[in-house]
Every structure is written in C-alpha cells, then in structure tokens.
Amino acid sequence: MATSGRRGAAESSAVTHARMANSIRALAMDAVEQAKSGHPGMPMGMSDVATVLFSRFLKFDPADPAWPDRDRFVLSAGHGSMLIYALLHLTGYASMTLDEIKHFRQLGSKTPGHPENFITPGVETTTGPLGQGLANAVGMAIAERHLAAEFGDIVNHKTYVIASDGDLMEGISQEAIALAGHLKLNKLIVLFDDNGISIDGALSLSDSVDQLKRFEAAGWSASRVDGHDAEAIAAALEKAQSSDRPVLIACKTQIGYGAPTKAGKASSHGSPLGQEEIKGAREALEWEHEPFHVPEDELAAWRTAGQRSKGAHADWNKRLAALDAGKRAEFERRMLGRLPKALNDAVRAVKEQLAATPKDIATRSSSEFALEALVPAVPEMIGGSADLTGSNNTRTKSMKAISASDFSGRFIHYGVREHGMAAAMNGMALHGGIIPYSGTFLVFSDYCRPSIRLAALMGERVIHVMTHDSIGLGEDGPTHQPVEHLAALRAIPNILVFRPADAVETVECWQLALEAKDRPSILALTRQNLPQLRRALDAKNLCAAGAYEISPANGKAQVSIFATGSEVAIAVDAQKLLAAKGVAARVVSVPCFELLAAQPEAARRAIIGNAKVNVGVEAAVRQGWDAIIGSDGVFVGMSTFGASAPYKELYKHFGITPEAIAEAALKRLG
Ligand SMILES: Cc1ncc(C[n+]2csc(CCOP(=O)(O)OP(=O)(O)O)c2C)c(N)n1
Ligand SMILES: [Mg+2]
DSSP: OOOSSTHHHHHHOOOOHHHHHHHHHHHHHHHHHHOOOOHHHHHHHHHHHHHHHIIIIIOOOOOOOTTTSEEEEEEESSSHHHHHHHHHHHHHOOOOOOHHTTTTOTTTOOOOOSSSTSSSTOOOSSSOSHHHHHHHHHHHHHHHHHHHHHGGOOOOOOOEEEEEEHHHHHHHHHHHHHHHTTTTTEEEEEEEEEOOOETTEEEGGGGOHHHHHHHHHHHOOOEEETTTHHHHHHHHHHHHHTOOEEEEEEEOOTTTTTOOTTTTGGGGGOOOOOOOHHHHHHHHOOOOOOOHHHHHHHHHHHHHHHHTTHHHHHHHHHHHHSOOOHHHHHHHHHHHHHHOOOHHHHHHHHHHHHSSSSOOOOHHHHHHOOOHHHHHTTEEEEEEEESSSHHHHHOTTTTOOOTTTTTTSSEEESSSSSHHHHHHHHHHEEEEOOOEEEEEEGHHHHHHHHHHHHHHTOOOEEEEEEESOOOOOTTTTTTTOOOHHHHHHTTTTSSSEEEEHHHHHHHHHHHHHOOOOSSSEEEEEESOOOOOOOOOOSSSGGGSSSSSEEESSSSSSSSSEEEEEEEHHHHHHHHHHHHHHTTTTTEOSSSOOOHHHTSSSSEEEEEEHHOSSEEEESSOOTTHHHHHHHSSSSEEEEESOOOOHHHHHHHHHOOOOOHHHHHHHHHHHH
C-alpha cells in the first residue's frame, strides 16, 4: 500500500481508480474505432499505470504546459498515442478537446497518429521510432541535473517514461540505459509496459532478455509489479521518489486489457478492435456509456487530478520571484532559447584575431578556436563527444566534465554511443535551457541519423560537430571516409549542413548554427590543415547567404567553380591555372546548400552567375549538386568509396586536384 498522501484524487472522490482508468480505455477504443486505424492495445494495457502516475505522482499543470519545472512525461511507446491524448483531455489541457479526440489521426488535428511535440501542448517529444523517447528522456534528466546545479531549487523535477518491449529491444536503449546508469540519473523513472507481446506475437518469438538484470547491470534500481494493481504501482513509484539511481519499474500488464477475445494478444496492438469486441469490452469493464462519453463524475475526478500541482506551481512561482533579479532573467532567457548579446561580440573577437593572425589549420581546430570564445559567451552550450574528444576538438580548455557527483560541468563524455548521444542531445534541447553540441566523425552520422531526423522534424536546435569529413582524413581508409554522408544529411528537411572552407567560415558557420533556433545543424570539419582564405576582416557573416564569391574572376567569368570546405582552396588554385591559360574563372564557396536554396530567387541567381561552364567540387558524391551547377555542370568529386593512404595521395588518386579541375573546365569550354 502507498503510505503517503499520494492518493488525493482517487480517494477524495467517490470515483474509483478503476473507473478513472476505464475512462482512458474507452476513449482509446472509441477513437481508434472512429479513425479506423491506430493502436488500442497499449493504452488499454497501461491505463492503470498511467492513472496512478497522473493522479498521484506527476507534477504538471494543464493550464501551463510549458511550466519549466513540470515533471517531464515521455511516451516512448508512441504508437500508444491515445494514452497521452486521453490523459491530456481528462486532466484538462484546454487544447485537447473531446473533438480533437474524435478527430484522432486526421489532418490538422491535435491528435496525430504518433505524438508530435510541435503539434500538441503537453507532449514533450515526438515519439514513434521505438527507443528514441527513452533516450530523449536521458537527455532531459541530464538537463534537469545540470540546470539545478546552476539555478538551484527552481529546477527540481522528475522525468517519467513509459517504454514498451519494442523500446527495450532497440539497440539505442542500451546506450541510453548505460549512460543514465553511469550518471546515476536518480530522477529518471521508467515504467516498462511488460506485456510480453509485440507485433509478430509473443515476445518469446524473438527475445529472452531478463530486463531487470539488464537494467541492474547498468546501475539502475529495478523491480516488477502487477501493472493492474494500483496500490502496487503506487508503492513502487513511491519508493522510486527517493532512489539514488535511475529506476525501472516493469509493469506486468495485459495488452488490450478488457477486450474479451483480443486482450493479451498481438491482435489488439495496432488495429481497431471492431464493434463486437468493443461491445464486449464495455460489458467486461462495466462501462455502459456511449462512445466518447465520459460521465461527469469520472471527468470531475480527472479534472481534480489535473489540479493537484497547482500549489507546487504557485510555490515555484514564489521561488522564482524571490531569486536574484539577474539570475532570474538569465534563467528565463535560457528557457526561452534566446541567445545572449555576448555572442556577436565573441564572433567579432574571433574574426579580429583571425584577421590579425591568420591560421592555416584544420577546420576542426578552427572550430576549437571559435569555441574558446563562444563557450564562455553562451553559457547554455553543453559540449560533448562520443569518445573522440581529442579528434573532434569539442572541449575547450575551461570545460569541466559532467559526472554523477557533479553536474555543473559543461562537457559530456558520451562514450562510444553516437545514437544515444544524438537522442540525448534532442532531449536536452527539448527540456529547454540548453544548446547541446557534440562530436563524432562525419562517417558516423549514420549512427546518429534517426535522432538527427527527429531533431529536424521537431525543429530542435542541436549542433553536431562532425569531423574527418572526407577522404582528406587519409590513412584510416574507406570505412572512415564519408562519401555519401553530406548528400544524405542534406536530404533531410529542416536541417543546415555546413562545410566551412577555413577558420573564418568556421566561426561564421558556428554563429549561424547557434542562431538557427528551430533546426539542427551539422558542422562538417576537416582533419587536414587548410589555408585561411579569408584574410580581410568582414563584419558581415558571408556564410549567411549559403554561398558567396570568395575569389572573383579577373574580367568576365567564363567558368564558375563552386566548392565546399577543403575543396575551396583547391578550386582557388585551379582558378590560377585557368588564368594562366587566359581563362577567367570565379570561385564560389558554398558553405551551406540549404541557406543558398533559401535565398530569394534573384539573389540566388546572382550568386550562381551565368558563366558558360559551371564546375562543382566536393570530395563526396554528386547527388544534390545539380541544383547549383545544373545537370550539364561538371562535377569533380567522388563516385566510389575512398581508400587508405596519405591524404595528398588520395586527392591525386581520385582526381580532385587543381589540374583536374582546370582540365575539366577547359574541356567543357571546348
Ligand atoms: C524503430 C521502430 N521499428 C519498428 C516500429 C514499428 N512498430 C511499432 S510498435 C512495434 C512493436 C510493438 O511491440 P511493443 O513495443 O511491445 O508494443 P505493444 O504491442 O506491447 O504495445 C513495432 C515493431 C517502430 N515504431 N519503430
Ligand atoms: Mg509489448
């Protein structure tokens, strides 16, 4: 039995726990039936667990879904979206009307097939791709600890997750669980829908992991309860409140609980139950109401549950008001995601230093140089690396690492966990108050891709520093040399892929990435040294247009050479070779395709120009380049995987040289 006063709503009204839980079940069955698609099984199975959580434990305020100190609730098993929609409606989120529930899965509704944080107030993160929500929650829990270390008791909340068998089978869950256990994220509580069923049937078809042992091995506290016994669930949650480590509560449930023939079976997972089955379920659950009708008493009990944290919210407001004015303003600035004024000064200072003392260094080192100024100026930046700190150059000299005993640091050693890292970064950005950036090799963007895609979909500001961005990394060979990755990343909507050509472009691209509030950015950076091409001091951010003429033609250009990153310097050398042959060429640096594409048509045309021959140069595949050079443009780049050798030899071997560019241009000029 729960011992504390956590039984407010359920006890203070005549409405039993079972009737509150059945309100969820009925809404889930009815909404899926009406939509003729959706997943009734999971919401019906987890109704008891969710009812206990929302009516006795979760700290939330339906009147203010963005309250910074609310507990975060992540429905990692996003297919069970009707569970959260029903909860939002029942607890009184104004935007989640009954009408929205009736329009489940319809265009323009607040009830899309899977929960979308950018559509539905009260939804913390977009879920559906299994495992992601759980890994986001790890980032949210890290964000909470870090901000609490800086701002004190105005940040003090839990992160709850509902995760399914599928969430725990996905590989990303292992990365997330290991990181959470290592950091002893004791305010992270996972409620596992332990129903032994997935789409293909019994879990025993494909899985025999002892999840309790698995979590315990990673440093979690783990227990199992009957997921239909409200008091057992409450007792486990009560115990979790004071845990010294993250908590897994495996809740033994029956999928589709209440359905007469489909309960406990995969057939209740992902399709409407059908009229007959719903009729039987209504009888079994003693819920003799019309579809979508929640009787007044039940609704009132739920609305009371929705008011439970009013007092906590009011107390929090007082604590915020009592904060030192400067600290309060800083907290509010960060939570709103507004950049500090110091950013522009820091960028300017870096540019002045580079103009005074040019640096012919790798762009990964230029990035470190920029970060030395940006990190102190933008305190919400939290850096990291997936075990490649010395290669990605993401840790500045003053940065302290975050650890289980001290979360005040600003650098995270994510370990060799690219996917978990990218998903945790999303969680930190979603939490608010943090701009996460981190590092790995560009080739391993594939290991982060599902989370990068979700960051783009959600419109989250996360910044991925991806170094060793081409065959220019040399001897490590084709497993480590990206060729298709730039194109693959550029294919994702709502993303910025930056490939700066030198130290000045690198700081400009950093500035643009930080300013891109509603989308993720990739900074593709070199291992090899590059000359600083931009020697003069430009107050303006030339990279902001996505492309600009970095080296004009002497006279009317017959050839336009477009290049990115390390290939811009090669293009400038080709320009000289062409000039020696009497051919005027201009070189356009293209640090960001997406920003170029977003230019007004006339500006874009002016940048592209009208030379007779367009040449594109990038040590990567051609895909995507036709938008700049045209389908009749000449492309100098890669069409195969790379090879293992010193990088200068590789550039010769693959024909990405000034000579090859000049020759190709001359040939096309005829
Ligand atoms: C990464 C990913 N792979 C596959 C799917 C498709 N899918 C949705 S739910 C599910 C598994 C269902 O089993 P479980 O997670 O146990 O949920 P339950 O049926 O118990 O609700 C799958 C494979 C998905 N959503 N995400
Ligand atoms: Mg399952």
